[in-house]
Amino acid sequence: MDQKVKDLLLSEAENHKDRLVNLVSKLTQFDSYIGDEKEIAHFVKDELNNIGLDVRTTDVDHDLIKKRKEYIPMPEDTSYEDRPNVYGTLKGNGGKNSRPLYLFGHTDVVPVDENTTWKYPPFSGQVDGDKIYGRGSADMKGGVGVGIVALEILKKLNLKLKGDVTGQFVIEEEAGGNGTLFAALQNEFLSNGACIMLEPTGTHQIMVSNRGAQYFRITVPGTEGGTEYHREIDSAIDNAYMVIKIIKKFSDYRESVVDHPLYKHERTTKVPTAVGRIMSGAWPSTIPGEAVLEGTIECLPGENIDEIVEEFHKFILSEVSDFEWYKKNKIKFEKFGLFFESGITDPDHEFIKILSKSTEGVDLEKPKIIGGGGSDLRLPVNINKCPTVLFGPGGGPIHSVDEWVSIDQLVKMLKICLLTAVDWCELDG
Numbered sequence: 324m325d326q327k328v329k330d331l332l333l334s335e336a337e338n339h340k341d342r343l344v345n346l347v348s349k350l351t352q353f354d355s356y357i358g359d360e361k362e363i364a365h366f367v368k369d370e371l372n373n374i375g376l377d378v379r380t381t382d383v384d385h386d387l388i389k390k391r392k393e394y395i396p397m398p399e400d401t402s403y404e405d406r407p408n409v410y411g412t413l414k415g416n417g418g419k420n421s422r423p424l425y426l427f428g429h430t431d432v433v434p435v436d437e438n439t440t441w442k443y444p445p446f447s448g449q450v451d452g453d454k455i456y457g458r459g460s461a462d463m464k465g466g467v468g469v470g471i472v473a474l475e476i477l478k479k480l481n482l483k484l485k486g487d488v489t490g491q492f493v494i495e496e497e498a499g500g501n502g503t504l505f506a507a508l509q510n511e512f513l514s515n516g517a518c519i520m521l522e523p524t525g526t527h528q529i530m531v532s533n534r535g536a537q538y539f540r541i542t543v544p545g546t547e548g549g550t551e552y553h554r555e556i557d558s559a560i561d562n563a564y565m566v567i568k569i570i571k572k573f574s575d576y577r578e579s580v581v582d583h584p585l586y587k588h589e590r591t592t593k594v595p596t597a598v599g600r601i602m603s604g605a606w607p608s609t610i611p612g613e614a615v616l617e618g619t620i621e622c623l624p625g626e627n628i629d630e631i632v633e634e635f636h637k638f639i640l641s642e643v644s645d646f647e648w649y650k651k652n653k654i655k656f657e658k659f660g661l662f663f664e665s666g667i668t669d670p671d672h673e674f675i676k677i678l679s680k681s682t683e684g685v686d687l688e689k690p691k692i693i694g695g696g697g698s699d700l701r702l703p704v705n706i707n708k709c710p711t712v713l714f715g716p717g718g719g720p721i722h723s724v725d726e727w728v729s730i731d732q733l734v735k736m737l738k739i740c741l742l743t744a745v746d747w748c749e750l751d752g
């Protein structure tokens with residue numbers, strides 16, 4: 324890129340710092356829980372219209388997404404009316420080999436725990452030093468703000484790019500990705516394009532993959548009776564404890580055999596399998612006849628989650644087969660709820676090189692290329708073959724008390740988006 328253009332982009336980003344801070348603060352003031360994205364969607368739409376982009380909104384079609392294996396089950400009466408995905412496109416000049424760039428954000432946030440006390444009210448969007456506080460400030464109103472202001476600057480500079488730059492602002496990411504699934508099914512991501520999901524990774528790392536995951540439920544039998552019989556009958560809780568030990572054994576086994584270059588950074592677990600929930604018992608003096616374990620099993624890129632779940636199921640059956648209680652009553656194994664396929668963007672893809680390079684001149688060390696956990700990345704990657712990364716402004720306690728996003732990170736990410744847009748979409752002439 325021409326040094327003049329680069330300097331112009333960097334100085335425009337600096338000049339838009341206050342605008343960006345104000346916008347992210349405003350976005351954080353929406354309590355846009357899943358199902359309540361209407362108001363913020365309309366706010367974002369108005370912002371994109373004010374910039375002068377081609378703006379579209381689409382309500383998610385529940386019947387359409389339901390038919391797909393990637394669908395995350397939602398209650399039957401979930402309404403997708405007027406809580407749309409919002410898109411704003413800065414049209415490029417097009418032509419042969421023009422490549423679109425997608426700046427992606429989700430508008431929903433996870434709930435605030437009513438029993439917690441925050442430094443500032445969770446939907447205040449309070450600015451304090453380098454931080455903007457509030458639920459969703461980091462995850463990911465900060466990313467949404469960066470996407471909008473990047474488009475605003477590109478439009479204002481009238482740079483004549485070949486490829487389109489589109490801001491994509493979807494709903495319901497925190498529930499598992501139905502908003503993105505719908506966008507993918509609508510071909511909002513093209514295979515010759517590239518997508519930055521501006522999730523709060525921080526600018527020191529680019530995530531190019533996500534693990535696959537599946538919720539499981541194991542119903543463990545026992546024999547019901549009063550506690551005075553506890554030496555004679557088998558408690559479902561005791562039996563469930565044996566099953567938990569088997570699950571831990573499987574988890575250790577997976578950890579020892581599975582390997583992937585992008586997951587070397589993980590501290591103690593690169594591929595989790597664990598129980599997160601136990602339900603059993605109706606009365607303190609009754610031995611329960613049934614216990615239910617629910618948990619998550621995951622897999623790394625290159626693995627098929629269905630096959631790993633099948634292996635897990637067989638492992639459990641073979642381990643429990645010798646237990647006396649199992650000979651009387653079988654356990655029940657089910658998959659339910661959350662289902663993620665693994666997904667990966669080639670770390671050597673040209674887009675990753677351009678993105679990494681754009682951090683030079685932004686006063687940043689070259690970011691590490693790593694693998695991530697569960698995310699929406701899998702959807703554009705697997706459905707649309709669109710190279711996609713997670714890379715966005717970092718902050719603190721995501722999904723937790725006193726969540727904040729760093730203003731310094733917002734500005735750096737804005738610069739990175741601008742430089743990447745010009746290098747990837749290319750100047751015409």
Ligand SMILES: [Zn+2]
Pocket residue numbers: 429462463496522523
């Ligand atoms: Zn997020």
